[in-house]
Amino acid sequence: MEQDDRKLFVLDTNVLLHEPLAIYSFKEHDVVIPMTVLEELDQIKDRKRDVSRDARVAIRALEDILGGKTTPEQILQGVKLPRREDHGDACGTLSIFPDHQLEMTHASLPDNNNDNRIINTALHLQKIHKPRNVVLVTKDINMRLKAKGAGIKLVEDYRTDQLIDDIRFLTTGFHQFKGDFWERKEHVSTESHGRHTVHTIPVKEVGDENFYINQYLIDEDSNFCARVLEKTSDDLKLLDLGKDRLLNIDAWGIRPKNIYQGMAMQALLDPEIDLVILTGPAGCGKTLLAMAAALEMVVERGLYDKIIVTRNTPEIAESIGFLPGTEEEKMTPWLAAITDTLEVLHKNDVNPSGSMNYIMDKANVQFKSINFMRGRSIQNSVVILDECQNLTASQIKTMITRMGEGTKLICSGNLSQIDSNYLTAVTSGLTYIVERFKDFEGSANIYLNGVVRSRLAEFAEENL
Known part of the structure; x- marks a missing residue:
C-alpha cells in the first residue's frame, strides 16, 4: 500500500481509556499519540477508580512497543506494531508526537487546555502530511465539534465495539x-x-x-x-406457550401485567436459560420481575442457594470506604431500587419490615459492589446486575465470566438513562451483549414494552 493511502490516526485520551489496546485496531494505518495524552494517562493511572486500571494497561501496551532499545528518532518517526494473535491485521506504526513544541499559528486553538493541544496536533499533522488523510479519533462529542470547527477534515468516534448503527x-x-x-x-x-x-x-x-x-x-x-x-x-x-398461560404465571405473588412481562417472567423462571437480559423504559417492571423471579427460584423452588445483587456505581470506588457499616450497608444507597422492590413485594404483609428481614435472610440476599466481583467464581446463585446500561462491553464481560456452574445472571437496564461520559446507546455494554448473545441457546432477551409503574410515569415516558 502506498504511503498516501495509509491514514494517520491521532488518538485522544478517552479512546485509550475506553479500549486500552485501541492502538491495534487500525489495521494497516498509522497511529499517533500526542504527548498530552501520555500526561493525562499519567495523571489518571494513580486514581482510586476503575478507569485507572485501563490507563495502566494502555501505558504498558505503549511501553511494550516503544520501550527497550527504541531511539527517540524512531519513536518520532513511527515504530512498527508487533504481531498479536487477537489483532492479526494490525501492521501500521505507532509514534509519539511532542505537541508541546508546537508553535501557535493563526489557525490553531489557544494552547490553554489539553483538548486544544490534541486538536492542534491533528491540525499540524494534517498540514505537513497533505494530501495524506489525518483522522482525529475521540469519544468526546464536544471535542469532535471543536475539531471540525478548527479545520480538521476527518474527525471520528472510536466505534470498533459498535455492533449496530442505530x-x-x-x-x-x-x-x-x-x-x-x-x-x-x-x-x-x-x-x-x-x-x-x-x-x-x-x-x-x-x-x-x-x-x-x-x-x-x-x-x-x-x-x-x-x-x-x-x-x-x-x-x-x-x-x-400461549398468551393466557404466560399472563397467569405467578412468581412471589407477582403476575405479569402485559404479554411482554409474561415473556420475561417465562424466561426468568426457566432454569435452562442462564442469561436473561431485560431492557425497556423506566417503570416497565425490570427490577420487580427480576427480584420476584429470583425469590421464587431461591425460596420456593430451591433451585439456587442465594441472590447476589450488584450494579454499576461510578463514584463508589472513591466514596464507599468513608461510609459507615459493612459492604452491604455501604451499598444500600446505590441499591435503593432493590430495597424499594422488596417493600412492594411485601407491602401487604402484617409486618412488612419483619417480612423483608426474614426473606433477605432466608434467600441469602447479598448486596455486592461490582468493583469487588473481579476474581470471584459464583456458584448456584441468581445474580441480578441492575442498571448495566452504564457498563462498557469489557466490564460486562468481566461480570459474565464470574458466573460459575448453576448460576443464573439477570442483566437489566434502560438505554435512555446512560450516565457515563463516554457511552452512548449504541456503544453501551448492554447493547453489546444483547447483540452478541442473541444466537446463544442459553440466553434470552426481552424488551419490556410499556410503562406499568403508574399513569404519571407512563405519561412522562411518552411526552417528556
Missing part, C-alpha cells in the same frame, strides 16, 4: 406477526414432550425474518405465543 435496530427479543399466526400455515407437525407442545414449521411459511434461538413470537389477533427452540435452514421448532 438503537432502533436493536433486537427486542420478540417478533410480532400481523393478524393470526396460524393463517396459511399448511405444513405443521406437532409433538408433545410431557407438558410441553412443540411445533415444527417450514421457515418459508413463517416469513423472511431472521429468527434466532429463544426469540419469542406473538401475533395480534390470537392467543398465539411461542419461543424458538431450534432453527435450521428449512425448519423452525417452536415451544407453544
